[in-house]
Amino acid sequence: MDNQKYLVIAIGDFACQSARNLFDANIKNTKLYLCHHQSKALENPEISGKIQLDEDLNSITEYSIDDRDSLKALFDQNTGIVFLLTDPNEEWNQKATALLAQLAKGKNQLTIAILPELFKTGSMIPRDVNNLMPFIDASFHWDSKVLPSNVGKPSGHGKFASFAKRIIKSISEITHQSHPLPLEIQDLETVFKDSSEVFLGEGTADHENSAAQSVKNAFANKMKNCNKVLLFIQSGNKEVTMDEVGEMTDYLQSLFGETASIIWGSGMGHSSDYRIKTTIIASKQN
Known part of the structure; x- marks a missing residue:
């Protein structure tokens, strides 16, 4: 890449x-x-x-x-x-x-x-x-x-x-990103396929036990009714744990509904400005 x-x-x-x-x-x-x-x-x-x-x-x-x-x-x-x-x-x-x-x-x-x-x-x-x-x-x-x-x-x-x-x-x-779980262009293609419009949101969280909050900060009401979602998680001053990843994907699924398809990946942001940075890309289908 x-x-x-x-x-x-x-x-x-x-x-x-x-x-x-x-x-x-x-x-x-x-x-x-x-x-x-x-x-x-x-x-x-x-x-x-x-x-x-x-x-x-x-x-x-x-x-x-x-x-x-x-x-x-x-x-x-x-x-x-x-x-x-x-x-x-x-x-x-x-x-x-x-x-x-x-x-x-x-x-x-x-x-x-x-x-x-x-x-x-x-x-x-x-x-x-x-x-x-x-x-x-x-x-x-x-x-x-x-x-x-x-x-x-x-x-x-x-x-x-x-x-x-x-x-x-x-x-x-x-x-x-090259680690720990990068997203590929093919992942974007999957989310974009047959889409009529795509939305992007970003959110950060600055402290421990705030993984779900970073997802909430990235989510926007205009993303409702989207059924293909890409979630990217960046670790800032401390690496995100798998428990936190599970918390974030579960919360995201609750926002979009059980039928929504979610692809997620993670990388290192190496920033002291945040603990976790979340990017959501969601698409509405034709």
Whole structure:
């Protein structure tokens, strides 16, 4: 897992502007690209990876990338997971996202879409997002309701970037652990299979006898009715015991119900900031 890489591509106006807040995320083995049809939108000195597609997705340039085969080479055998940040309200974004997702799936990459909903209203229904679904393994939707009604675009970009950063960093952390019981990309694929939406939550506990509390802190009401769940447990300043693992999985099962399928793994966080850190990824099925 040490050679595994993560590819993050921000597609279109909103995602490219939000990505300005992503380049300093310091996520191990991650390469960030901007994708747009206008060269001006790609002017960002901190982000070297750039993909320019024309309106019809025919012309492709990225310094050395000038044809479809070169673009396919981005999704090499070590890429593992591809994150696509895009706003499906724009038709070009959908087309470009579908193209990139299709290329990623052609190389058997796990493909995850991270979508903003800040500017969606009852009269602004996204165009047929289902066009993307055959090529997307999972989609995370930013809940814009957490923002006050007077939030403008600049703040929206930063908030969406924080949401995306949290998802990318959490998933990279749990799939990069080597002991004691790591999770594999195949475990994510199992949870994501046939999902309509995926949720992620994190929680920590700082003292002894608080294992279940870390699960409670990671759980969110929007996860109710999810029937596939991934639980990752990180030990902080002291290794989690098997009794604590049992307590956490039993409590998680009680939250999701007896019919929910739960996959769990564990790793070492080596942090003095917490005793236990819990990550929950839960999916709703189609």
